[in-house]
Amino acid sequence: MSRDLKRLPKIVIYLVLILICCICVIPIITVVSISLSSDLTIMKEGYGILPKDFTTEAYRYVFKDWVSIIRSYGVSLFVTVFGCAAGLILNALMAYVLSRHDYAYRKQLTLVLTIPMVLNGGLVPTYIWLTKYMHLKNTIWVMIVPMLVVPWFIILLRTFFSQIPYSLIEAATVDGAGEMTIFARIILPLSKPALATVGMFITLNYWNDWFLPLMYIDKRELYNLQYRLYIMMRDVQEMIKNSAMSGMGISVADIPTESMRMAMCVVAAGPMLMVFPFFQKYFVKGLTVGGVKG
Numbered sequence: 007m008s009r010d011l012k013r014l015p016k017i018v019i020y021l022v023l024i025l026i027c028c029i030c031v032i033p034i035i036t037v038v039s040i041s042l043s044s045d046l047t048i049m050k051e052g053y054g055i056l057p058k059d060f061t062t063e064a065y066r067y068v069f070k071d072w073v074s075i076i077r078s079y080g081v082s083l084f085v086t087v088f089g090c091a092a093g094l095i096l097n098a099l100m101a102y103v104l105s106r107h108d109y110a111y112r113k114q115l116t117l118v119l120t121i122p123m124v125l126n127g128g129l130v131p132t133y134i135w136l137t138k139y140m141h142l143k144n145t146i147w148v149m150i151v152p153m154l155v156v157p158w159f160i161i162l163l164r165t166f167f168s169q170i171p172y173s174l175i176e177a178a179t180v181d182g183a184g185e186m187t188i189f190a191r192i193i194l195p196l197s198k199p200a201l202a203t204v205g206m207f208i209t210l211n212y213w214n215d216w217f218l219p220l221m222y223i224d225k226r227e228l229y230n231l232q233y234r235l236y237i238m239m240r241d242v243q244e245m246i247k248n249s250a251m252s253g254m255g256i257s258v259a260d261i262p263t264e265s266m267r268m269a270m271c272v273v274a275a276g277p278m279l280m281v282f283p284f285f286q287k288y289f290v291k292g293l294t295v296g297g298v299k300g
Contacts, residue, residue, distance in 0.1 A: 041268035048264050064262045064269035078234040085230060086212040089150045093208045094201060096155050101163030102189050119157040148222040153211055159204045166200035167193060213278055235270045
């Protein structure tokens with residue numbers, strides 16, 4: 007009986023964890039299920055975990071112009087990979103400088119970084135700066151440059167770098183190592199959890215972005231995946247609205263609007279769901295970045 011009582015807390019913890027897993031996983035399964043169901047069945051019977059009246063009509067409609075979708079995938083992939091790599095390097099370099107207690111202007115630079123977290127220049131000045139002075143409109147770089155440096159990520163990395171014993175840096179300096187050597191061979195290898203966490207956030211920022219293409223991209227060949235799907239859904243809604251006003255009679259039965267929305271979610275989120283397991287090993291450790299200082 008005593009053994010059963012000792013196991014009771016673990017059983018409760020396992021049950022709670024299973025419940026949390028179900029809460030997280032069931033919505034994903036439901037989205038996939040809806041994307042494989044017909045709209046008429048969804049309207050009659052509602053949502054469900056299992057597909058109702060199984061059909062791939064929504065995916066056929068999404069990939070109707072598959073060449074544009076593949077091109078948008080390529081744009082999103084390039085922007086995400088390049089932006090994540092460049093963003094990690096820039097944010098980590100600045101964070102390393104701020105983590106060094108022997109840097110004379112550490113407090114002043116931290117203040118400069120903190121101000122944009124509370125205040126920003128606004129949409130109009132940003133638009134003028136990126137288009138008139140940097141000439142980035144209708145280039146792929148306009149989807150990368152504005153999010154390269156994020157003050158919050160710098161502060162997170164700085165906090166983690168500050169926890170690395172300074173004696174390691176002193177020992178490397180005595181051995182003749184330069185600052186870049188210390189940064190590349192000591193700081194970065196010891197900071198994999200923090201880099202993985204920030205890298206995951208940067209990746210999600212770039213992959214899910216649709217606002218920058220909306221503001222700065224007019225060339226259809228430069229549309230990223232999120233903006234391409236946004237335009238597709240907008241066109242479908244406009245088609246149904248205009249047909250209703252003109253009496254053409256196009257309805258939800260003709261275009262799978264509800265299942266198509268969920269199919270777009272699967273198409274857009276699928277790559278990130280496959281990437282996350284590779285980050286998970288370090289991501290769990292990195293969740294405590296900034297939680298302990300000493």
